[in-house]
Amino acid sequence: MGDRDLAATPAGTDGAGACPRCGAYKHTPRSPELKRDVTRRINRVVGQLGGIRAMVEEDRYCGDVLTQLAAVESAVKAISRVVMRDHLETCVVERVRAGDAEVVDEVMDLFKKFM
Structure with missing residues (x-):
């Protein structure tokens, strides 16, 4: 995947928004x-x-x-x-x-x- 994805996607994330367990978010670099x-x-x-x-x-x-x-x-x-x-x-x-x-x-x- 591209560098716009979460660097280390925690288990349990659904790929959209925050992880329900740890609160980590996807990272989206913007210009x-x-x-x-x-x-x-x-x-x-x-x-x-x-x-x-x-x-x-x-x-x-x-x-x-x-x-x-x-x-x-x-x-x-x-x-x-x-x-x-x-x-x-x-x-x-x-x-x-x-x-x-x-x-x-x-x-x-x-x-x-x-x-």
């Missing part, structure tokens, strides 16, 4: 550009959420709060698309090339979460 982009986007969303909190505390108009919530939701979906694209172009391709067809089920489960 500095992707990290900067995703971090920038997340920081923007965090700022937007802080603004929405202030709007609620200030009893701002519900329609304005909902508009800002929709903007945050859209921004989070955009982050998900960026990470999904990277996952498909790297992790999934590597696993398919290595003959791991189970990755298709994992990807389908991920798609279900976004539909």
Whole structure:
């Protein structure tokens, strides 16, 4: 498998996420550009959420709060698309090339979460 996999996969891991016994996670190296982009986007969303909190505390108009919530939701979906694209172009391709067809089920489960 590629260098994106957990260096030493503990027994009992299901290949997706953390080991239920030891808590170890798969390791996924990301490019500095992707990290900067995703971090920038997340920081923007965090700022937007802080603004929405202030709007609620200030009893701002519900329609304005909902508009800002929709903007945050859209921004989070955009982050998900960026990470999904990277996952498909790297992790999934590597696993398919290595003959791991189970990755298709994992990807389908991920798609279900976004539909």
